Amino acid sequence: MNVGTPTIDSGLYSSRRMPPVTVADQQHFAWLARSFGRTDYLPLSPADLSALTETGEYVEKYPGTHLFREGEIARHAYIIEKGEVELYRTIGDLKRVVTRVGEGTVLGDIAMFQEEPYISSAKAITPVRAFRFDRDKLLPVLVKHPVVTLRWLVAGLSQLESTQRRVLRLMHRTVKEQVAEMLLDDADQRGEVHISQGALATLLGASRQTVNEALADLKEAGAAETGYRLIRVVDREALAEAAGH
Amino acid sequence: MNVGTPTIDSGLYSSRRMPPVTVADQQHFAWLARSFGRTDYLPLSPADLSALTETGEYVEKYPGTHLFREGEIARHAYIIEKGEVELYRTIGDLKRVVTRVGEGTVLGDIAMFQEEPYISSAKAITPVRAFRFDRDKLLPVLVKHPVVTLRWLVAGLSQLESTQRRVLRLMHRTVKEQVAEMLLDDADQRGEVHISQGALATLLGASRQTVNEALADLKEAGAAETGYRLIRVVDREALAEAAGH
DNA sequence: CAACAACTGTCGGCAAGCCGACAAACTCCG
DNA sequence: CGGAGTTTGTCGGCTTGCCGACAGTTGTTG
Numbered sequence: 001m002n003v004g005t006p007t008i009d010s011g012l013y014s015s016r017r018m019p020p021v022t023v024a025d026q027q028h029f030a031w032l033a034r035s036f037g038r039t040d041y042l043p044l045s046p047a048d049l050s051a052l053t054e055t056g057e058y059v060e061k062y063p064g065t066h067l068f069r070e071g072e073i074a075r076h077a078y079i080i081e082k083g084e085v086e087l088y089r090t091i092g093d094l095k096r097v098v099t100r101v102g103e104g105t106v107l108g109d110i111a112m113f114q115e116e117p118y119i120s121s122a123k124a125i126t127p128v129r130a131f132r133f134d135r136d137k138l139l140p141v142l143v144k145h146p147v148v149t150l151r152w153l154v155a156g157l158s159q160l161e162s163t164q165r166r167v168l169r170l171m172h173r174t175v176k177e178q179v180a181e182m183l184l185d186d187a188d189q190r191g192e193v194h195i196s197q198g199a200l201a202t203l204l205g206a207s208r209q210t211v212n213e214a215l216a217d218l219k220e221a222g223a224a225e226t227g228y229r230l231i232r233v234v235d236r237e238a239l240a241e242a243a244g245h
Numbered sequence: 246m247n248v249g250t251p252t253i254d255s256g257l258y259s260s261r262r263m264p265p266v267t268v269a270d271q272q273h274f275a276w277l278a279r280s281f282g283r284t285d286y287l288p289l290s291p292a293d294l295s296a297l298t299e300t301g302e303y304v305e306k307y308p309g310t311h312l313f314r315e316g317e318i319a320r321h322a323y324i325i326e327k328g329e330v331e332l333y334r335t336i337g338d339l340k341r342v343v344t345r346v347g348e349g350t351v352l353g354d355i356a357m358f359q360e361e362p363y364i365s366s367a368k369a370i371t372p373v374r375a376f377r378f379d380r381d382k383l384l385p386v387l388v389k390h391p392v393v394t395l396r397w398l399v400a401g402l403s404q405l406e407s408t409q410r411r412v413l414r415l416m417h418r419t420v421k422e423q424v425a426e427m428l429l430d431d432a433d434q435r436g437e438v439h440i441s442q443g444a445l446a447t448l449l450g451a452s453r454q455t456v457n458e459a460l461a462d463l464k465e466a467g468a469a470e471t472g473y474r475l476i477r478v479v480d481r482e483a484l485a486e487a488a489g490h
Numbered sequence: 491c492a493a494c495a496a497c498t499g500t501c502g503g504c505a506a507g508c509c510g511a512c513a514a515a516c517t518c519c520g
Numbered sequence: 521c522g523g524a525g526t527t528t529g530t531c532g533g534c535t536t537g538c539c540g541a542c543a544g545t546t547g548t549t550g
Contacts, residue, residue, distance in 0.1 A: 209539080213410075419507090451507075
């Protein structure tokens, strides 16, 4: 989503008593700034950013491992720098996927701020690199840096909006329409989506067979192609058509 | 359409010259504080609260009138003090209900913070009294009062959580289960829900007929009773049973 | 390279739910 | 009181999508 927003605040690295700023630092700062919403709005100050980097540390996760699990007391929030994470809840012995998220998404903050158990589990799908905020360090910093808090707020609210949109996307629509729209939304630069049809079905709350049938229709219409754990967008026009504009 | 919508400024809180603190003030403060999440967590200071009261004013809305409409540039956010508001979006010529909300809910903040058009329309269902925040006044106050911002953040995030829950509630469940759960969640002290079956159907994304059939089942099971624009919970146990625990 | 696990593709039977239609009941208001 | 508008209750026909089953394909691992 935030892809292609290369807004590096020029005056950012001229700050005072900081250690020499490396290229890695610059990338890190720019990335942190981007992650909290649009950069042209209430930009984060260098002080804001460096304060944030001291509220936690980077963690790396292999596919299949958990960032956190449902029920654990939330002491950390995460922001994904690279990779893909699946959020799910277990109800009874059923696993229900809440959503899949990628680069720039903030995770676990809901529970962390309220110091309650995590509402869902977060599992790495691909290799994941994420910044882990420490609650006890973060709160004082947020109180001292209101602009960062405001940014966080905006980021949280836009996530709320996209979830509301997802509600509407689920309601009143056939699986074929949902699949088409999902492909339009989630295809990468090459027009590919790397996901198994089963996982896609879980995301949409449909059965694997029905998703497969929908994909067969889309293939026949020349809108998409499928492979092993792969769906490729061939004709965006046709997909939009199938999604109902 | 907004004919006869009285925008009443309470006049109570026009300060800057430090007015005496009245009983009404205290009630107002307590209510504002409650609305932004749990009070035992990072409590709002009196200074925080009085700062907030100067960032907007009260408005009153008759049933059927709009607090704001989809597409208007968002310059205000609202917090409902009394009454019920329906959030909906129009897609094509279809009206889709996003949600219904009541006392304590914050509205329109997503769009306001980003200074973008409102994403959905907000219409009063019952007589509504709400506090309307003014963007231009609010932002400076938030920057100066980080704790308030943090509270706002927590409020926003818990709304995100309830929306996520709603996604799960919609998926994989029959209309009967959804109706039962909705009744359990939304019944008032007398165990009554005042809503037409048609409106309930729109909320759940189902047809009126199917909802009616589900209610007939629940009636037969002795779990609920129905009347004109009214559903009464008779047996919570049985309802929970029908909802799938 | 062989065996296994995961994934894709397809079929038929069955249930949930939508739609149009219509009668009966209820509210509101002059 | 009476009529208009809204809401409830119910029917049958039809579509979507779920489920179980199974065969074929692709990737992985020892």
